[in-house]
Amino acid sequence: MKRVLFTFVGFLIATIYVQAFAQEQEFETVMTPAFSPITWERLVNAKDEPQNWLMYSGSLDAQRHSSLTQVNIDNVDELELKWAYQIPEIDRAETVPLVVDGIMFITEAPSNVVAVDARTGRQYWRYNHELPEDLRICCGRNNRGVAILGETLFMSTLDAHLVAIDARTGNLLWDVEVAKHDSGYSKTAAPLIVKDLVVTGIAGGEFGIRGFIDAYHADTGELAWRTYTIPEPGEFGDDTWSGDSWKTGGSATWITGAYDPDLNLIYWGTGNPGPDWNGDVRLGDNLYSDSALALNGDTGEIDWYFQFTPHDVHDWDAIQVPILADLNIDGQDRRVMMWANRNAFFYSIDAADGEFLKASPFATQTWAQGLDANGRPVRVPGMAPTYEGIMVSPPITGGTNWYSPGFSPDTGLFYVTAFDGEQVFFKRDEDYEEGERYTGGGGRYDRPMDAFKSWIRAVDPTTTETVWEFPIMPRSSAGITTTSGELLFSGTADGYFFALNANTGEELWNISLGRRVHAAPITYEVDGEQYVTIASGNVVYTFGLDD
């Protein structure tokens, strides 16, 4: 009897313990995650909190590198699916989510954002942006991500608005019209926070817009400054546009830039001059199209510029993410801006003053004999588009494009998704009409796409030479992220997510996700577990190691 009683008491104690434990577990899971406000200091020091992914490119220098090491070259082949989030609106997902203290913010086509538990992918809230019916967009209904400051998210929308959303509830705080959508403007890129300003670009380079970069006060949405990417008459560079062509010269700014706190400079790329393929109506270099701009972080004034492709007639936007790093080049320590351009050249440029240091092609190109001492291309004659068509490398989509490159401070290598291809370029005569496409031609592939190849290429930025390369199927539009686990993560056009050894390019792990990867990976940690996330098709997948 005693024994039975003892057992019963033991059972009771065990039951109470289990219940208490369960309650504690339950409490943990229902608690509103108390992420502390994201101050400017936290953004400057984003690399010190690798458990989070606080901005589009991971850090202000845009290296897309994480110091997390739990997943590394020894165990990456043990990665397994933790959860999948299906985006309800069927389109392609170019989203790069942010992760803040266990909460993930995912943007969706056309201009929505959802907050989910980063451990489970289950939803806290959703914000659906109301869009007008008469959108003008060139290349699909995309959104690439949000920015965060304090407890507020900032998002670009397809109708060329900038919205501020409460990060805890999804409530709309403010909504400003950046430009008129029915004139051909739209917005797709994640904004960049610089101190208390929301810095953001504009899309519409195929609609004869005049590009600009804006900064808005984060708390009110009030415009702090606007810097046009095309000078008006009387300003420096206005003589690089014939006639009134500057008014419709494009030079859009549709990807996220970088920022250097010490130099107080914002680095931002500009798109093609318009019309894209007919340069006859806009004679001259067409400043500041296809350029890197360094803007004063407080005033937006242009401190220096570097034009990669003067008088572009091939649609080779300089819409790439600039990456900053301290490098020793030819015996001199410098802050360097690295740039793999759509025109197929990789550039190392002094970030302080824009001095051209070095460049080499990283993808097949037939348009330039080389670059001169100032980095200006020396063109191969007769490569401009014609009415009949002319074959040129790289094709319109370029040696690379908007998808994020990466840089690992551990390896000192710059990683880029490259494409070796060629295309027949055509020229057409068109008149500008507001809100209508204004491109002046186009391109056509003459061989099946499978005859071409994409690559992950690792470039040594101190020499600009390619160190290793890894082949993937053509026209990948996936970005690249590296980690201190010596890993490089990227995706493919044929629906793989994979990991390479960042030192050597050796293949370590891949999984077929079934649909094209249009996004860049991120990595983060919650409760001591490292996760890796990538969007493929309409699904956001998150992987981790076995518990």
Add this chain to the structure above:
Amino acid sequence: MGLILEEGADMLNQAHLLWKRLMYVSALPFILTSLPSLAEDAGALYNTPYDVSLGERYFERQCSRCHGFDAKGNDETGAPDLTGRLNRASNEVGIFNVIRNGVPGTAMLPVDADLPDTQVWQLVAYIESLRYDPNSVQLDGSADSGLALFQGKGECASCHMVRGNGGRLGPDLSRVGESTRPEDLMVAITNPHENVDPRWWTLEITGPDGITRSGFRMGEDSFSVRIMDTDSNLWSYQKNDIRSIERIERSTMPSYDGSMSENELDDLVAYLFSLRREEN
């Protein structure tokens, strides 16, 4: 020179539009009495070669960014090929509606609401011109004689299947007449190495077992590849396991140039061109 032509074209265009509008107005009473056929009747007004050329200009400007300058689609934007069978429209009214209304929930947005129907119809006429009515084509050869050649002298059936009969070593030709023009069929027979679909490239793969197998490229992606050998065996490899891989981008088909007379080639083309989905 180009400019003068452009201006001339514009004037011509305006005169043409005026004429069209008059036509449209005069057709109104008729249209009003038979509303359901409004769209079709309107479409029939705008399909002259001149309309097609204006439609092409509009297409190059407004549509080619996603659908490609040659309208063959774009894997990156996901925009479909418009030169073959369309998924969302089976006639010109359907095409008109897709252009006018867009495809909800996709990147295919409606055209500007201010765009006149005239221009939408010209665009429809251009897209229709990318296809054509096979029944309107008159060929020299005899399809019946071609069938005999296909199964006999040409030995085509040893490699090609037609409606479930034949070999597996070439494309199924059951509906080849829907997507291929007679002149392209002739090229395929006399010069098979031109424009070989990557599906019919030959891969020679030495696998981890050291055995080299040769077969058609059924599927290839960034990390794996699948082939069918000449005995119809299917093989799947992980690329990082493969010792070597060689691509032969030529066709395995012999050229019939010289081995058949011109009349026989015409007959064969006539037979192949007759291979279309059977009418219900």
